[in-house]
Amino acid sequence: xxxxxxxxxxxxxxxxxxxxxxxxxxxxxxxxxxxxxxxxxxxxxxxxxxxxxxxxxxxxxxxxxxxxxxxxxxxxxxxxxxxxxxxxxxxxxxxxxxxxxxxxxxxxxxxxxxxxxxxxxxxxxxxxxxxxxxxxxxxxxxxxxxxxxxxxxxxxxxxxxxxxxxxxxxxxxxxxxxxxxxxxxxxxxxxxxxxxxxxxxxxxxxxxxxxxxxxxxxxxxxxxxxxxxxxxxxxxxxxxxxxxxxxxxxxxxxxxxxxxxxxxxxxxxxxxxxxxxxxxxxxxxxxxxxxxxxxxxxxxxxxxxxxxxxxx
Amino acid sequence: xxxxxxxxxxxxxxxxxxxxxxxxxxxxxxxxxxxxxxxxxxxxxxxxxxxxxxxxxxxxxxxxxxxxxxxxxxxxxxxxxxxxxxxxxxxxxxxxxxxxxxxxxxxxxxxxxxxxxxxxxxxxxxxxxxxxxxxxxxxxxxxxxxxxxxxxxxxxxxxxxxxxxxxxxxxxxxxxxxxxxxxxxxxxxxxxxxxxxxxxxxxxxxxxxxxxxxxxxxxxxxxxxxxxxxxxxxxxxxxxxxxxxxxxxxxxxxxxxxxxxxxxxxxxxxxxxx
Numbered sequence: 226x227x228x229x230x231x232x233x234x235x236x237x238x239x240x241x242x243x244x245x246x247x248x249x250x251x252x253x254x255x256x257x258x259x260x261x262x263x264x265x266x267x268x269x270x271x272x273x274x275x276x277x278x279x280x281x282x283x284x285x286x287x288x289x290x291x292x293x294x295x296x297x298x299x300x301x302x303x304x305x306x307x308x309x310x311x312x313x314x315x316x317x318x319x320x321x322x323x324x325x326x327x328x329x330x331x332x333x334x335x336x337x338x339x340x341x342x343x344x345x346x347x348x349x350x351x352x353x354x355x356x357x358x359x360x361x362x363x364x365x366x367x368x369x370x371x372x373x374x375x376x377x378x379x380x381x382x383x384x385x386x387x388x389x390x391x392x393x394x395x396x397x398x399x400x401x402x403x404x405x406x407x408x409x410x411x412x413x414x415x416x417x418x419x420x421x422x423x424x425x426x427x428x429x430x431x432x433x434x435x436x437x438x439x440x441x442x443x444x445x446x447x448x449x450x451x452x453x454x455x456x457x458x459x460x461x462x463x464x465x466x467x468x469x470x471x472x473x474x475x476x477x478x479x480x481x482x483x484x485x486x487x488x489x490x491x492x493x494x495x496x497x498x499x500x501x502x503x504x505x506x507x508x509x510x511x512x513x514x515x516x517x518x519x520x521x522x523x524x525x526x527x528x529x530x531x532x533x534x535x536x537x
Numbered sequence: 538x539x540x541x542x543x544x545x546x547x548x549x550x551x552x553x554x555x556x557x558x559x560x561x562x563x564x565x566x567x568x569x570x571x572x573x574x575x576x577x578x579x580x581x582x583x584x585x586x587x588x589x590x591x592x593x594x595x596x597x598x599x600x601x602x603x604x605x606x607x608x609x610x611x612x613x614x615x616x617x618x619x620x621x622x623x624x625x626x627x628x629x630x631x632x633x634x635x636x637x638x639x640x641x642x643x644x645x646x647x648x649x650x651x652x653x654x655x656x657x658x659x660x661x662x663x664x665x666x667x668x669x670x671x672x673x674x675x676x677x678x679x680x681x682x683x684x685x686x687x688x689x690x691x692x693x694x695x696x697x698x699x700x701x702x703x704x705x706x707x708x709x710x711x712x713x714x715x716x717x718x719x720x721x722x723x724x725x726x727x728x729x730x731x732x733x734x735x736x737x738x739x740x741x742x743x744x745x746x747x748x749x750x751x752x753x754x755x756x757x758x759x760x761x762x763x764x765x766x767x768x769x770x771x772x773x774x775x776x777x778x779x780x781x782x783x784x785x786x787x788x789x790x791x792x793x794x795x796x797x798x799x800x801x802x803x804x805x806x807x808x809x810x811x
Contacts, residue, residue, distance in 0.1 A: 396810060
């Protein structure tokens with residue numbers, strides 16, 4: 226087959242919603258886009274462990290401690306599936322981590338915000354994991370098979386995470402006045418960053434069009450963001466908290482809630498590395514990796530010795 | 538048999554696994570490789586789960602005690618007041634409202650994480666003890682403790698496998714890892730003597746057939762530890778002196794800081810549901 230017919234058969238599969246598998250032909254640009262997206266997603270999972278791990282040793286009850294620990298562990302597991310999915314595209318985990326550690330690869334900016342109070346554990350589970358689910362559920366039908374299958378598992382666990390976050394918020398909102406205040410404060414701080422998780426406005430999103438055409442993405446950033454706002458406003462009402470944005474109003478004509486313009490200046494600044502915790506998060510990951518170097522070397526050396534012994 | 542003996546014995550068992558689990562939890566997100574991060578979290582989760590079962594049982598005992606028997610159980614004023622005011626005590630009251638001198642965990646578990654070798658050494662020494670302890674505790678005449686021991690033992694079997702494999706892997710890995718592992722074993726060994734030195738609570742619990750004669754476990758412990766250390770190509774650590782105190786409430790300086798961190802929310806915002 227010629228290059229043209231390879232590409233035609235690839236596009237035919239995409240159009241017929243047949244999954245692309247690792248051994249199949251795929252255009253270089255498709256491979257690159259997927260490596261970028263899946264590795265960025267994997268990095269987000271492991272960097273995303275840090276803001277919540279920050280509260281494990283301080284969780285206010287043994288039950289909360291155990292649930293949070295299990296939750297953060299799940300995120301590590303998601304990182305594993307996703308790194309494995311990306312490896313099927315011809316890149317190693319070490320290469321991807323190198324890209325993360327040198328700043329060449331990005332991770333979700335949301336994790337560059339600090340977790341200051343216990344209520345942030347509620348807000349993250351509810352809003353951040355909630356936004357992640359909205360982004361990720363369509364990915365269970367994304368065109369690349371290993372990614373889609375990883376996402377099925379990830380989404381199942383994320384919906385449990387969202388429930389645990391919402392349950393923390395519910396306990397606080399129904400608790401003492403200071404607890405309710407703590408919940409409100411967390412909602413106010415996490416609201417806009419959570420909305421920014423859907424990415425830049427469609428009009429300026431550099432990757433959306435091609436990703437839609439290849440069915441890597443199935444909805445645009447703005448569509449998903451609107452859907453999240455519509456669902457979340459109702460959940461805020463159930464909690465009995467105040468809306469975090471005075472401009473949230475039902476728009477009869479659109480059939481959606483209107484809300485304030487987001488501060489995209491802040492968004493791009495955090496993406497560029499100027500968020501409150503960018504340097505800290507990356508430094509923590511790099512330190513863990515460097516501190517662990519002698520451990521990984523020992524494990525490889527040991528495995529090598531065993532292999533030689535077996536062969537002998 | 539006195540319910541105070543059962544209570545104190547249960548609390549001592551609970552304190553060990555809570556403090557150990559809390560220490561390991563601090564590794565979350567910072568392990569040398571993702572798979573090990575997850576493995577360590579698993580062990581921590583098991584231990585926190587064991588602590589919860591034991592604290593729940595201890596709370597039940599307190600709640601069922603006649604008022605006169607429980608008027609002076611703890612030094613911690615917040616907890617003791619709650620008890621004296623006939624509040625229903627929970628697992629969290631016991632974990633979060635006692636201060637260091639009320640904790641009866643051994644010194645070994647409160648030692649700092651250090652590097653990977655130190656963390657492995659501490660788990661290696663503790664988990665092996667837990668294995669022998671829970672094996673024997675299954676025969677306790679207290680059916681709750683026997684049941685918790687039986688359930689926990691299944692988990693501990695994985696813990697000792699994990700820790701032993703790492704001792705061997707580091708011992709038989711590179712020159713650097715061998716040196717670090719040897720050093721860590723040597724540094725933590727002085728906290729193992731206390732595991733087998735019976736305190737008054739253990740004596741009373743043993744006489745009442747609810748607790749284990751831990752002094753009788755020492756020989757098997759020594760042999761099992763030695764077998765792994767030999768397999769790892771390492772030297773058995775030695776100690777000129779064994780440190781003791783934790784089991785009698787006399788702790789190292791580390792525990793106070795740990796508790797300050799662990800308990801801060803309950804203390805800054807008292808009497809709230811979370």
